[in-house]
Amino acid sequence: MAVTTDNYKATKPDSKMPLIELRGVSKSFGSNVILDRVNLRVEQGEALVIIGPSGTGKSTILRMIAGLLPIDEGSIYINGQKRNGLIEDQDDPIGISMVFQQAALFDSLTVEQNVGFSLYQHSNLSRRKIKDLVDEKLEMVGLTGTGNRFPSELSGGMRKRVSFARAIMSNPENPKSRPEIILYDEPTAGLDPIASTVIEDLVRDLQCTKRGCGTYIMVSHQDSTIRRTADRVVFLYGGKIQWQGTVAEIDSTDNPLVRQFFSASIEGPIRVID
Structure with a gap:
């Protein structure tokens, strides 16, 4: 599901500071330490992909950045403003x-109705205006003419694209409602290679267009998605960031974790879970 945090009062991002910054962030579930004093910066206009084995906290980071999951220790800064609590506890300075x-x-x-949901619920726009905005967003994701269809009538790839359209929806009468960053959690999971390519291209297209969103953080396991959508790659394992670099550096690094991950080898420092 694409969720927009509609209750913020956004301000223009400050180019001199990161859009998102995690400082010493820790998170545990019971005795299981997921994140251990993680530091991470995401700059305006960056395409960051977080990778690593399953269960290492990648999606947890996204949910904490979105304000949907509390942190145990440390701080999260949104465009320089420290977040206190969850998204319903404090307005974020950016969308x-x-x-x-x-x-x-x-x-x-x-x-x-899915794409326009937030506007139907939280704006005073006319139904005609909302429909026009929905049609615009559907055109951007290559789904012109599908507005009257139900999710059950769509393929998996089409449903993903509908969720993208909903994620970039904003109220033109409130420019501050436009999202400045999108968090993608495994956007190509479960898709065939062709459908994955469509989604990968769409992610980049939405980053480049003025009507889209110029910054994103993505979690992915898929090799093609990582290589085609990332400017910077962060490898998360054992609760910590173990490596980071460009896509080009994936094939040149001697980091044993990265080497094992991309070779899909069961031999190496990454523990194999039966």
Whole structure:
């Protein structure tokens, strides 16, 4: 499901500071330490992909940045402003949208109603205006003419694209509602290679267009998605960032974790879970 945090009062991002910064962030579930004093900066206009084995806290980081999950220790700064609590506890200074691994559309609503959901619920725009905005967003994701269809009538790749359209929806009468960063949780999971390529191209297209969103953080396991959508790659394992670099550096690094991950070898420092 794509969730936009509609209750913020956004301000123009400050180019002199990171859009997102994690300082010494820790998170545990019971006795299981997921993140251990993690530091991370995301600059305006950056395409960051977080990788690593399953269960290492990648999606947890996205949910904490979105303000949907509390941190145990440390601090999260959104455009220089320290967040206190969850998103409902404090207005973020910039807009953040999140696209979950499963599109999680409302099955009983049409595509138009799904994409325009936040505007129908939280704006005074006319239904005609909202429909026009929905049509614009559907055109941007290559789904012109699908507004009257239901999620059950769409392929997996099409449902993902509907969730993208919903993530970039904003109220033109409130420019501050436009998201400045999108969080993608495994956007190509479960898709065939061709559908994955469509989604990968769409992610980049939405970053480049003025009507899209210029900054994103993505979690992915898929080799093609990582290589085609990342400016910078961060490898998370054992609760810490173990390596970071460009896509080009993936094949030249001697980091044993990265080497094992991309070779899909069961031999190496990454523990194999039966």
